[in-house]
Amino acid sequence: MKIGSVLSPPPASLSAAAAAHCRYPYGPWPHHPVLAVSHYHITAFMQQQQQLPARHAKMENRLPLSPHHILHTGCRNAKVSRLKAAFWESIRSGFMKNNTIQVTESPSTIQEEEEMLPDEFVLVEKTLPDGVVEQIVYSSGGDVDVYDLQALCDKNLICSLHKEKIVILDMHLGVLLAGWLAPETIVKASCCSKKQLHGSSIAFHKEICRRSDLAEGSADKKLIGMARATSDHAFNATIWDVLVDPSYQGQGLGKALIEKLIRTLLQRDIGNITLFADSQVVEFYENLGFEADPEGIKGMFWYPRY
Amino acid sequence: MAAVATSAYSSCIPANFLHSPLKITNQISSPPPLYISTNPSHVNPSHLQHLYALCNHSCHRFPKLDSDGRVELIDVSKLRTALSNSSVVVSVFTKPELANDLSSTAEVGTRSMGIGGNWIQRVMPVTPDNGKLVGFGRAVSDLGLTASIYDVMVIPSLQGRGIGRRIVQRIIRMLTGKGVYDISALCSEKEGLFFKACGFGEDILGSTTMMYTGTSSCPDAHQTAIYAGRKLLLSPPSRQ
Numbered sequence: 001m002k003i004g005s006v007l008s009p010p011p012a013s014l015s016a017a018a019a020a021h022c023r024y025p026y027g028p029w030p031h032h033p034v035l036a037v038s039h040y041h042i043t044a045f046m047q048q049q050q051q052l053p054a055r056h057a058k059m060e061n062r063l064p065l066s067p068h069h070i071l072h073t074g075c076r077n078a079k080v081s082r083l084k085a086a087f088w089e090s091i092r093s094g095f096m097k098n099n100t101i102q103v104t105e106s107p108s109t110i111q112e113e114e115e116m117l118p119d120e121f122v123l124v125e126k127t128l129p130d131g132v133v134e135q136i137v138y139s140s141g142g143d144v145d146v147y148d149l150q151a152l153c154d155k156n157l158i159c160s161l162h163k164e165k166i167v168i169l170d171m172h173l174g175v176l177l178a179g180w181l182a183p184e185t186i187v188k189a190s191c192c193s194k195k196q197l198h199g200s201s202i203a204f205h206k207e208i209c210r211r212s213d214l215a216e217g218s219a220d221k222k223l224i225g226m227a228r229a230t231s232d233h234a235f236n237a238t239i240w241d242v243l244v245d246p247s248y249q250g251q252g253l254g255k256a257l258i259e260k261l262i263r264t265l266l267q268r269d270i271g272n273i274t275l276f277a278d279s280q281v282v283e284f285y286e287n288l289g290f291e292a293d294p295e296g297i298k299g300m301f302w303y304p305r306y
Numbered sequence: 307m308a309a310v311a312t313s314a315y316s317s318c319i320p321a322n323f324l325h326s327p328l329k330i331t332n333q334i335s336s337p338p339p340l341y342i343s344t345n346p347s348h349v350n351p352s353h354l355q356h357l358y359a360l361c362n363h364s365c366h367r368f369p370k371l372d373s374d375g376r377v378e379l380i381d382v383s384k385l386r387t388a389l390s391n392s393s394v395v396v397s398v399f400t401k402p403e404l405a406n407d408l409s410s411t412a413e414v415g416t417r418s419m420g421i422g423g424n425w426i427q428r429v430m431p432v433t434p435d436n437g438k439l440v441g442f443g444r445a446v447s448d449l450g451l452t453a454s455i456y457d458v459m460v461i462p463s464l465q466g467r468g469i470g471r472r473i474v475q476r477i478i479r480m481l482t483g484k485g486v487y488d489i490s491a492l493c494s495e496k497e498g499l500f501f502k503a504c505g506f507g508e509d510i511l512g513s514t515t516m517m518y519t520g521t522s523s524c525p526d527a528h529q530t531a532i533y534a535g536r537k538l539l540l541s542p543p544s545r546q
Contacts, residue, residue, distance in 0.1 A: 228448075230446055230447065230448045230452065230454070231391070231446065232387070232388040232391040232392050232444075232446045232456070233387050233388070233391045234365075234384040234385070234387040234388035234391070235365040235366070235384065235388055235456075236365075236388075236446065236454070236456055236492075238446075238452075238454050238490070240448075240451070240452055259542035259543075262518060262541065262542055263541045263542060266531075266532050266539055266541050267541075269384075269532055271366055271367070271532060271533075271534020271535065271537070271539060272365075272366065272367045272492075272517065272534060273517065273518035274454075274492055274515065274516070274517050274518075275515075275516050275517075276490070276509065276513040276514070276515055276516070277513055277514050277515075277516050278511075278512075278513055278514075279512060279513075279514065282514050282516065285516050286516075288542065289518055289519065289520050289540070289542060290516040290517060290518050290519070291516060291517060291518075291519040292514045292515070292516050293514065293515055293516075294367075294368075294517050294519055295368065295494070296494055296495050297367060297492060297493070297494055297515060297517060298492075298493060298494075298498055298508070298515050299490050299491070299492050299493075299509065299513075299515035300490065300491050300492075300493060300498060300501045300502070300506035300507060300508060300509075301488065301489065301490050301491075301506060301507065301508075301509050301510075302478060302487075302488075302489040302490075302491075302505055302506050303505065303506070303507045303510070304505055
């Protein structure tokens with residue numbers, strides 16, 4: 001990937017500062033150039049912004065700087081791809097400070113490589129009696145706060161995440177999309193460790209957030225559902241965990257989440273979508289188009305005999 | 307079979323000799339000298355495509371078979387993507403002349419190139435560069451909790467010699483080294499027997515394996531559909 005090859009790591013001081021700002025919970029995924037590039041983009045852009053404020057005034061409107069914005073805008077991946085494009089423009093214009101030549105190379109090629117388009121739409125919207133508008137927003141491609149996820153897991157008393165096994169693979173490394181877990185998968189409580197989620201950086205998640213827009217206009221997002229899948233991004237995908245906040249269960253959120261996930265996977269031509277379902281949820285998935293043990297295909301697990 | 311198992315285990319080399327060539331001896335048939343690599347860069351995608359064709363293995367769970375019962379050729383670019391996104395890639399190489407030979411290794415010596423001329427060929431170690439790809443296996447993982455093993459294959463002429471089992475064992479070792487113990491493998495009836503011999507079993511938690519076959523309850527004219535082998539997968543209907 002040409003972008004990855006050109007970039008060099010940001011200077012140490014900058015990355016320290018950026019680390020505080022950058023809400024990337026998982027750190028750069030070492031092998032994937034897209035992730036590494038994104039990380040560098042965020043830090044490098046901040047530097048540029050300070051040096052050339054006038055030139056980048058236009059970009060400032062589009063690109064969020066504060067971590068707060070990054071978290072709450074939700075259309076993060078559009079911003080990431082625009083960030084990349086803006087990054088290149090800023091680098092180029094930075095080098096040509098005295099040059100008034102317009103940057104002609106369009107970022108369209110970069111955008112083509114960036115496959116993930118932001119996906120955010122409002123599922124349900126209702127106005128609470130105190131005037132606060134509550135929206136249940138579906139978003140994919142956003143960052144998920146690990147601690148939010150942990151809280152969600154705790155609420156659902158998800159224990160062994162093997163219980164509800166749906167596999168969906170996500171092509172966007174490092175992007176954690178939260179989905180939701182089916183309410184029936186209540187097993188022993190287990191916490192999502194940071195390590196596990198880092199590993200799931202190749203996982204696909206769909207996120208359901210409750211967003212209430214307060215009077216000041218700032219949005220407050222609360223994670224209420226998550227679905228996770230891993231994939232090789234070419235042929236196979238496995239959905240592992242699906243969680244929904246108990247207070248929001250029964251509204252069809254789980255179904256919508258998985259449908260959206262499947263749609264996205266099929267869009268990427270990933271044909272083998274697998275999951276390991278608990279007996280209580282087999283019917284749930286059958287209604288969604290899954291078939292149990294198709295043509296004798298079975299999933300086996302490793303049990304070492306010592 | 308027990309004799310094979312014990313001899314195979316007795317010649318197990320510890321993990322720090324990951325890339326050295328292995329010699330497995332058993333009473334029934336001695337497998338050729340192998341080079342087992344866990345380095346994905348050793349795999350040439352077009353050779354891999356050829357290996358898939360030789361083993362008649364498809365990446366689609368329900369492949370389309372032609373009149374000879376052979377699967378269609380796999381897309382190399384997709385294969386490349388799959389490889390780059392697989393956490394563990396194991397490839398097995400052997401000497402090219404031994405890969406094509408259906409007979410045991412002892413008969414290779416008859417192709418002598420002069421007085422004792424063949425011994426150089428025999429003692430030269432196998433490397434990914436001079437060897438032929440004969441076995442493969444990969445696993446996709448989130449490197450935290452779970453992993454799935456896919457596409458374990460060995461060319462037909464070298465099957466039944468414990469190579470497949472060594473591939474699976476290497477994959478498991480790589481994964482457990484990274485702390486992943488929940489390793490799954492999707493398999494048909496035949497493959498199930500193989501994995502059972504490798505230490506896999508049905509889920510003790512009693513979960514059901516389900517795959518998406520796209521039969522939706524309310525078909526929609528605007529649904530997108532893709533072919534995965536011979537299955538036509540329909541996208542779930544979008545609702546508001």
